[in-house]
Amino acid sequence: MSRFLLAASLAFAASHTLSASDWPQFRGPNASGVSDEKNLPTEWSKTKGIAWKATLPGRGASSPIVVGNRLYVTCSSGTRDDRLHVLCFDATTGKQLWHRQLLATGGTACHPKTCMAANTPVADETGVYALFATGDLAAFDADGTLRWYRSLVGDYPTITNAVGMASSPILAAGRLIVPMDNAGESFLAALDTKYGKNVWKVERPRVISWTTPLVRTVGNNTELLFAGPKGLTTYDAATGETRWTFKEGGGSVPVGVLDGDSLYLPVGGVSKFKIDAKGVAEKPQWAAREARTGYSSPLVYGGKVYAADKDGFIACVDAKTGKEQYKERVKGGFSASPVAGDGKAYFLNETGICTVVDVKADTFEVLATNELGEGSLGTPAIANGRIFIRTEKGIYALGR
């Protein structure tokens, strides 16, 4: 096992070219929701602690992402929600650097809570890849140059999810991984980042789902762990071949967390599974039923596992034992996943209230309850010593 772990960590280090302070994808570095940044803000309000804010041209349930000094965010607008926006800001000053628009080529039907900008984009040093719930997918260089564009519904016309799609693309093994679980032609695909062409495309169950694949490196191979209502399937990122499957996935919305040789899945609350090169242990090491997730994904940080649900409960369990530390209810439900850094965990609810919790404490120690006065569904980003929150109307950079 130790040889496996050493190989895995070395391979990961070799492939990681982004700065540790970046937040390049849904739930940031390694999709963990955890940042190494220090001196992160604890308190803010509508009038305090805001480094900059900018008005956005539409709604979005997607998260902002940050690479270097570029912050990218997507929105959708219009009577038919068919106007799709990709915006880039200077992360330091909040100056809008560019704004590009697309017109939806797929259907725009969805549950009223969400919208067409629900998938979080992914970025690297060269630019950003933005996928929308309409199946429109575009790659822009960091300066706003359109590198390539695909209409996935134009390519595969039966794609449909009238509830609205939200799975996010990721970058793995030098390719753009596009999850497209839906009621029509369902697939996971790897696209070349230069021209956006399919490298491989594998069939998936025709079931709607909103999850995003996790990535891990095993020896020389990169694996994609893609969960859904029908369980977890692991694909070889180079070929798309199935490597192994697991009966549990964690449902169709929240996404698990990979932490070394542990996989935390939103199964029966949150369950911790041992994972090695061959797959996941049949039985969990523990299952914490009280740690319910709902829409948001769990957070593993500081030796603890956190879960926030749509009824406003925040649960904390010990990562080693699964023993409950506390479960407390705060105002409002959670759609955004909790994030953490600098010894603090941030729980942003749907009304834009963020409860900041001290992770060193074994009891529910609230450091601050911060309100921006605007609803928010997107998971915050942590980068460059700041927290970035997108609300219904705008984007806020909080901190120094």
Place this chain on the structure above:
Amino acid sequence: MQMRFWVVLMLLAATVATPAPAADDATTQALQTLKRVTREGKGNEDAGTAWKTLVSKGGPALMPTLEAFEDENPTAANWLRTAADAIADAEKAAGRKLPADKLEAFVKDQKFAAAARRSAYELLVAQDPSAKGRLLPGFINDKSPDLRRDAIDNELDILERVARPSIRADLEKLFVATRDKDQVELLAKKVIQNGGKVSISEHFGFVTSASLIGPFDGPESKGFDVVYPPETAKNTTGKFTGKDAAELKWIPASTADKYGMFDVNGLLGKHKNSVAYALAVIVSDKETPCEIRVTSPTSVKIFLNQKELFGRDEYHHGTPFDANVGRGKLQIGSNVIVLKVCQNNQTDSWAQKWQFQMRVCDDTGGLIPGVKQVSATDGKTLPLGFSLEKTTDKEDKK
């Protein structure tokens, strides 16, 4: 003096005779490259370079880029749309004005793609906010859904600020022009408040009379892909074997629902893993393109004159209005629309609806003059949306 006059005249003539500067070769080639992009990124290798070339041409490339949009090629339109944005941003950053006269002429010319005209309108209004008031009154019947909507909203604002004696007639005119469901409902309410009468069902052109047949057996929710005999029906003759070996024949049905909804559970009985068909006869006084728009919480296929136009295999994820659109052509005289409506085996309380609404309209969602439905009961020709009974209002009761 005479010589100078002729020189001036010749120069003037030369100026008039010179056509507007055409796009240079590189611009033309770049536009052609972007328009050639097809499925699965075919053509992306060249399109990225072409996009850069186009944007590097700056202001002179803006109008050719907008002119190159085609409504039928949305993939290319998005390449072009982002290029137009980038050109406009660069011009603004350089302190240069966009060609307002050309943009305005372009916006007014309905031969250009609706998406391009909307883009041009927004670029123009961003530079000259007064263009909005000047242009919108001309867009009340525009083929661009967004320009039309804004024009109607603008006119409504004016009507609400200035109480005209003709307000009822003005509102009725706007009601005829409006297409979006929320705006239709708003205007219907205002017309009624001002003493007028409206029929939402006739406005949308819902099929209110059809023949239904079913249930056919669709085990494991797979009936969507199975071809049952009614799928190619030309009329309502014949008997068929349905679920549980029951003998099935077409039954005439009508709806008085304001939104033209047929309740299949109520008409054919509640069945799971089943397939039903509705057949509507539409008459047209001319050959004309049409859209058959269907709203249903379950899987549907749309056929026109035995040709499949559209299919969507999705169950109980909401009932979005007009989500299923079959595009076809009506022939002169009689046309047969067959709608396949499937039901799966979900047992959840919210997954029991088996229903549909169907309308026949043009590509803006408006009525097509000279297009009517034939009553499934007595064969009489009726306007689309027409109901002999007083319409009911299930949506308003929700």
